[in-house]
Amino acid sequence: MLARVGTMRARARFYVAAALTTAINAVQILDGRATAKAIRAELGAEVASIQKTHGVTPGLGVLLVGDRRDSLTYVRMKRKAADEVGIFSSDVTLPASASEDDVLEAVSKLNADPQIHGILVQLPLPSHIDESRILETISPNKDADGFCYENVARLVLRGGPRPLATACTPAGCVELLQRYDIPLAGKRAVVLGRSNVVGAPVAALLQQCDATVTLCHSASENVPDIVREADVVIAAVGKPEYVRGSWLKPGATVIDVGINAVDDATKKAGYRLVGDVHFDEASQVVSAITPVPGGVGPMTIAMLLSNVVNLTKASVGLPMAPLPGRLADKV
Amino acid sequence: MLARVGTMRARARFYVAAALTTAINAVQILDGRATAKAIRAELGAEVASIQKTHGVTPGLGVLLVGDRRDSLTYVRMKRKAADEVGIFSSDVTLPASASEDDVLEAVSKLNADPQIHGILVQLPLPSHIDESRILETISPNKDADGFCYENVARLVLRGGPRPLATACTPAGCVELLQRYDIPLAGKRAVVLGRSNVVGAPVAALLQQCDATVTLCHSASENVPDIVREADVVIAAVGKPEYVRGSWLKPGATVIDVGINAVDDATKKAGYRLVGDVHFDEASQVVSAITPVPGGVGPMTIAMLLSNVVNLTKASVGLPMAPLPGRLADKV
Numbered sequence A, B: 001m002l003a004r005v006g007t008m009r010a011r012a013r014f015y016v017a018a019a020l021t022t023a024i025n026a027v028q029i030l031d032g033r034a035t036a037k038a039i040r041a042e043l044g045a046e047v048a049s050i051q052k053t054h055g056v057t058p059g060l061g062v063l064l065v066g067d068r069r070d071s072l073t074y075v076r077m078k079r080k081a082a083d084e085v086g087i088f089s090s091d092v093t094l095p096a097s098a099s100e101d102d103v104l105e106a107v108s109k110l111n112a113d114p115q116i117h118g119i120l121v122q123l124p125l126p127s128h129i130d131e132s133r134i135l136e137t138i139s140p141n142k143d144a145d146g147f148c149y150e151n152v153a154r155l156v157l158r159g160g161p162r163p164l165a166t167a168c169t170p171a172g173c174v175e176l177l178q179r180y181d182i183p184l185a186g187k188r189a190v191v192l193g194r195s196n197v198v199g200a201p202v203a204a205l206l207q208q209c210d211a212t213v214t215l216c217h218s219a220s221e222n223v224p225d226i227v228r229e230a231d232v233v234i235a236a237v238g239k240p241e242y243v244r245g246s247w248l249k250p251g252a253t254v255i256d257v258g259i260n261a262v263d264d265a266t267k268k269a270g271y272r273l274v275g276d277v278h279f280d281e282a283s284q285v286v287s288a289i290t291p292v293p294g295g296v297g298p299m300t301i302a303m304l305l306s307n308v309v310n311l312t313k314a315s316v317g318l319p320m321a322p323l324p325g326r327l328a329d330k331v
């Protein structure tokens, strides 16, 4: 009897606690996988329409130097996604020993190829090759990753022509926020990490969306206090579960860009993927968060396809779709 | 007798108050005029040395379209400063009615002129002319203002080649901070204003100096609270005495970029110049501040000359001087 009362009490406590948790913090999972799928469906329709009206199939040229396992995986995923929306893709593979001139020549060929509307050089390149020189060789109007000087500058400049393409991971972060109607204008955004591919361009995009952006990096002091001010946190640091729940403002939104493999003997692969944010802790505090995997990753690939479709449109004189960040104003 | 005691008391009160003010807040005035003079002297010596070793005189081409009074004043000041350090300067003046093609042609001529190492197009241009198109026509290695895509992108990108020139007002702000040994690495910097010529590039430069930068603009909420977090405040808003003393963290450093004319019947001109910061209030709180005028203004012109000397050095194969922000690492 006593035991039964104890059980009932425990059960009651559980239900009350659960109800309270729900009331206090109903966290929304920002589903990158589902959102990316919806975007791919939209892009598929656009591709079909361009084919119909202009007889042109968008083409993506992917240049891979060497045989890094992660790069091979990424390239395969990108090709699969391109196939799905009807983008023609063509792979150029060079050995890790290729010279800088070999790589430059391959880029020039893709620049000249009328079937190719977007060129992607899979990074990182082998260390003997000057990455910035290769990226500068890509024609700005085939720059599927938005990494060339002209597109980088157009992104950070106010007014003037919009970039022809925007770095894919940053665009994916902002597109996800926009599709979930997370307000940005006037809000405080804290970006952790300032790399050329993620941190710096996502800060620029958020600022174009009228957020007040603070950019943190490895030299920043008091990072937890800074994160605590943020309505929106973008974590792109590369440190597993670095951002703790106690750092976050209740009700904030978290975009976790990090993809880190940590040892896990319970998994077949011997590891599992975690983000730069401690998901379980954060979920108790914030109002919305991306999972890892299934958050920013799929969005990145969807934005690559979106860039290729946009570049194709520009090449046939069709208006480009609005970029995330309402940069459409710039057109 | 009573009167005398009263006077003595008042005097004593004055001395105690003065001593307290000094003890509590000895504010350092960041003297842009003196610093710019020192920089001009350094540049004068460099110009003489380039003439001696390479037989080349640095040349600045200034293109002015129309006859705005403020623009005429700026152009005159720049020419005078160039003269002082031995930079040859050549003015091209077009009427306000000049067509975009006329302006493009004038820029192309300066691009081709071997006597010219730096080109400055005085902004703003008349509204019928596409500013970004004109700026893009300036050859990146004659881009005295650092406004072209290539130099803008090189400034914001980490790694890769350094910009050939950096926007002058931002460079002046950071150079002044560096010459006064104000620490930036790890510190919080708040930039008010995000224009292409001041706010955005000064934020990029501060970040390259490892500051943690927050960029505010007209849509930012709670600006006073954000300013209160800052170790270094850069105000570039264009609103007279907008930043109040109560917004500032005790001991902070303030760089006031604003130049605003406010009515003042006691002045011969009928107005006086004030910054974007309430100087008297701020001086009670901060540890260092620039005056207006005599702060950022003279530094801006000194940095223009520095850009021209650097571009000349690059053109003859001499190493460029370090840019502010230790971007020298990029060379």
Ligand SMILES: NC(=O)c1ccc[n+]([C@@H]2O[C@H](COP(=O)([O-])OP(=O)(O)OC[C@H]3O[C@@H](n4cnc5c(N)ncnc54)[C@H](OP(=O)(O)O)[C@@H]3O)[C@@H](O)[C@H]2O)c1
Pocket (backbone or CB within 6 Å): A169, A192, A193, A194, A195, A196, A197, A198, A199, A216, A217, A218, A219, A220, A223, A236, A237, A238, A239, A257, A258, A259, A260, A296, A297, A298, A300
């Ligand atoms: N989901 C996707 O599609 C996708 C795409 C790209 C990358 N990623 C993942 O995102 C993460 C970041 O990638 P990345 O390419 O940007 O990495 P990265 O190039 O290594 O840059 C990491 C950045 O984090 C900064 N940082 C280091 N410690 C920090 C700290 N304690 N606080 C704040 N910032 C700190 C670094 O600062 P310094 O500049 O001072 O060194 C650097 O700017 C990685 O986990 C990567 O796998 C995911």
Ligand SMILES: NC(=O)c1ccc[n+]([C@@H]2O[C@H](COP(=O)([O-])OP(=O)(O)OC[C@H]3O[C@@H](n4cnc5c(N)ncnc54)[C@H](OP(=O)(O)O)[C@@H]3O)[C@@H](O)[C@H]2O)c1
Pocket (backbone or CB within 6 Å): B169, B192, B193, B194, B195, B196, B197, B198, B199, B216, B217, B218, B219, B220, B223, B236, B237, B238, B239, B257, B258, B259, B260, B296, B297, B298, B300
């Ligand atoms: N000392 C020098 O050599 C020098 C050189 C250049 C300029 N200046 C002076 O510096 C000032 C700024 O020049 P500018 O060319 O950058 O001006 P601008 O192009 O008019 O830009 C002003 C910036 O301030 C932002 N802003 C407006 N209200 C704000 C607020 N309440 N809080 C925070 N930011 C706000 C604007 O935001 P939005 O982007 O949202 O509109 C904009 O980005 C002017 O006084 C100018 O005369 C001095």
